[in-house]
Amino acid sequence: MLRSLRYSGRTSLFLGTALGALALSAQARADDDIVSKMEQEMSRLQAAQAHVQEEQRTINHDMALLKAEIARHHASGASPTRTASPHAEQIATQENHSGHIITASVHHHGNKTTEPPETSGTEREMTASSGSEPVRGAHARRDRVSLSPSGRDLIDTGKGSELAVVGHRAEDVLVHFAENGVGPHPRETVGAQSAGAIGDHGVFHLGPVTLMLGGFVDTAAVLENRHIASDTFNYWQDMPYPNEPRYHTNNFDGGARYSRLSLLARGNIDAESTISGFFESDFGAGAVTTDPYESNSYSFRLRQAYLAYDDNTEGWHFLGGQAWSLLTPGRAGIVARQESLPETIEASMLAGQTWSRQWQVRIVKDFFHHRLWTGLSIENPATLYDTTGFSNMNGAVAMPNGSTVTIGENGVGLTNDTTNFSNEIAPDVIGKVAYDPVWGHYEMEGILHFPHDRVTMGHTGHNNTAVGGGAGGSMILPLIPGKLELRMAGLAGWGINRYGSVLLPDATLKANGSPDPLFGVQAQAGIIAHPNPRIDVYGYFGTQRVGHSYFNQNGGSYGYGNPAYSNAGCLQELSTLSCTANTRGVSEVTIGGWWRFFKGKFGTVEAGTQLAYSRRQIWSGIGGDPHTSMSQIFFDFRYLPFQ
Template sequence: MGRMLSALLIGSLLVCAPLRADDSNSGDAAAKTATPAKTETNNSGAAKPATDYREEIEELRQMMREQAQQMAEQQKQLELLRAQLAATHSSAASPAPSAETATVHVVNGDMGAVRSASGPSAAAAQDKPKSEDSPASIRYKGITITPGGFFAAETVYRTRAISADDNTPFTSTPFNGNSLSKVSEMNFGGRQSRVSALLEGNIGTAKIGGYFEADFQGAGTTSNNRQSNSYVFRQRQAFAQVALNSGWTFTGGQQWSLATETRKGILNRQEATPLVVDHQYNVGFTWARQYGFRVVKNFDDKFALAFSVEGPQTTIGGRGFTSYSNTSATGVVTAAQNFFLNAPGNSGGLYNAFDATGYTANKAPDFILKAALDPGWGHYELFGIVSEFRNRIYPCALNTPTAGTNAAGTAVTQYTAGAQVTCAQSAATSPNAAGAFNDSRTGGGAGASARVPFFAKKLELNSKFTAGSGIGRYGSAQLPDATARPDGTLALLKSAQWLSGAEIHPNPKLDLYAYFGQEYAGRAAYTGYTTVRITNTPFIPAVAATGQPFYPSVTNIAVTTTAGGYGSPFANNSLCSTETTPAATGTPGTGGACAGDIRAISEASIGFWHKFYNSPKGGLRWGVQYSYLTKSAWSGNNNTPANAGISPKAVNNMVFLSFRYYLP
């Protein structure tokens, strides 16, 4: 078009009347054709020489040649932009645009906004108004980077305080004897804000990439709510992935456990988490975020199989474990137990040295196998878990009466009674390291879930059930995996967790939900736990001047045999509802004697999310959640068979509010 306009313009200059000198100097290239041209005269009235017209025409021709060169340069630049755009489309596996429909993208350096214009003119592309839409992803060296996340302002109110943010530790709801049960709490924060980045790139018959997600719900040693309210940025997910066109996917890194339900197939970032505000989700929800290496095979998006190797950990519960202490004549105390399971974190190895539960010396990873079915109506899953457990046992000898003499030569009897455990391997009265050994146990479980839509997906019903031995930590309430027998070996707890719910979507801007979930830990009670306490008293010589006789050195061995384990019917729950005074300044009283091993914990939740604004600039939503929680413990009669066992119970009412901005 540019060349055609140039030719027409030059032709018109040659056939039209001569231009006035002032028109030529102004640079106006339009020919005047309204009336027949008159012969132009000079100031003296004489006709202007023809040579003057030829010079002016030559000047105009030179100007038009220069303009044609400039337009040719602009055409080359436009062709270059088209080629670059075609290369970009080709790398994205889409057809390259034609010369007439190529879209030229001009990136605004300040805001990263993208403008689009069609046609051969770069000037037209720049002059077209900006579109409200912007790219959801960023192109960088052949990969696509998609940022995500949200910024949140959240509040939680609980009728019974547990000194926690909106990530509820469900088992911490206090019994009536704890001072926290007498006060409510209301906490506020923005720590739930989340950032994420998805990176993807195509390489032939595969897609490679990675995903990162983090929030601010970590707590540092200086974190507090006094002034700056600063908390720690923490990893939620970080994994790498290779997805082949043949249906095989390989994923490695920190991710949701394969035990977690998904909404479709077995896909990362498709986890079916409850819609609640609470960041510990709901009691009964089976999940973990941990190391995993996962292999998935997808069969035509209808059926999928997956196997994963995941990071293990063991949690232990119960009481009354066998122990030993020896107080020397100078007051030095030596203490020991007959097993160990977890070790404190080594800060030099980048583990948390302040974690009271410690880190398990794991024997093997957890193994999970899952099958998922998407027949066209609903989503269904079956899965199984296998876990290995190990601890180290230190056998103990029988304690029997022995005779000896003190420093004054007087015979004394050292009294002892009973046996710590039935492992008479030596005459020692303490755990025997020489005879120590490792003891291993195998646990695991299985689960099933179903998620079914109704009324054009405006209603979705879902339910999941998981049961087994040693799988308590996979539930939101974090009930224990195991307890210890009197001889120190582990007893895996039978446990179950289930969650059912309804999710309603009456319109695109409103989500309603209701859930009920429960977790259960079985009883594993034993008798014969023995506590051995040895106390050595020093020899005191006689003092004739005062008449004080000498006191012989005596070793006294006190042996106490009790019931224990998890949920023992002989446990002492007598003061679970009796409040006590604070043990230290500024801290609440923890109540009287209360074993309180949890039998079951339940939670019912209802709530909604209102997405009142959604556009290419992002989305705004607010939500409300109400939850009612109950916690009940195994009964205990305080080793008094004539008394009825006491089963303590605790309840909590919780309200959560959230206001969020989501990245587009």
């Protein structure tokens, strides 16, 4: 009986265990089925959500097109069906709540408006990640819209399109260009930074106005075999001869004074016209109290400050304020912040480079789908006089015939009281024509300048006005679009030498006291390569030369480049003989490169180095015309938080 009960107990325990295991196995299978079904349902919901988001983007896209069309026709005061021009096309861009861009085109054929063929979500929407690597080598086309920070990564919007968005946000600046293989500046390059490129990270809204930040923190240094106290800004005319001890000493200098801040404010008047203001500043000025011994406190200075109005429909562009001169070579059309500037580290850029930043009022018109551009600018005049041989007291020059010539006055009030501001009767008048065919960018320009002074003899006097001017041009040839380009530029004329980096004199004085414009020529050529998206390599040659004009009277020698001047003491250290050394020309050859070794959402960090060799020649005098030279190596690090 007892054995029977024990057997029965063991049997019950076994059966209970087996049934429990079966129950657990069934529960596990049920749980697996539930999880599988939940995963399938989640996948279905995600697919449905993606479909809804795609539909929402399509609706947003259609609404953007409709709003742009309504705004354009409200602005023109006509109905859409009566004002649509044949074969015209518009590009509409809109940023949705997630920060993505929606881009599309509307075709007009006669009085009928049609939508473009259906495109995929990828074609309608591109989001440029700040940490992604841009594709080097693509170039801008009129039938594409660029959504990347560098102006690459293109998306088709139909043939005939005329606008390109440089940047991956709709708030960024619209740049007009033709399909020339050159296109707008890749924003991350040093040439673009020099021209005033804005960032794509620091973008803010204040009501209807969009604010965009730009600039960088810069720390640069130079090691040179001559001592010239101008740090990384080359002042070539101060290049010493062996008669000065500083010719025989090396020099190292570094600083952060060329760190830069910029701000662009832009508002859309309607779908096709904008008003904008640009401000750019650095610490490149030296105050009277600036010294290298304690705080190195360089002064905040104005680089650019201008307002601009652009009418995208009619092709009119207006600019007023302080900006790069219209004589500065450009890169695409005649567009602000698209100037063609060297990628060099030296703050003076390159001997032979044509440029100035000054007040101006500029009007530009483009034709033929942004292929041909014409511009006219009146700009702040300044005549750089040389008065070698004369007695010059704050712009009052004593002539050998007893008269006094007033060519200017030292600054007063809020201007620099150690700088002479020349007399000027009229602004410089500058005109330019730019052409963008299917390959390359080409420019021709001309300038008129009017040096002005007053001659006083006894208690009476009279004014004199000379006419100077010149012409030049530039070109950019995309040997391998996006990879390798050749740049060339030049300018020649009378009284226009201050537009070159070397700052050779514009004029001297004739025997009767009237201004005598000096002939000059400046030219530069460079090869710029982009082996990959993070590296830029360059090589440049530049030169600037000036003529001479002089007279001898009453036993004295006057003017610029007079052969009666003495250069006999130029080659002997601390010589008691003279070394007048009127500069005849300066040439520079340089090579260098930049490496963007960090790039992401935090911005861009880049390093650069440059080797430069410069040679200075002088006008022959007593003792001949010896030359001098200088070798330099530059180093630079930059952090661009908004790029």
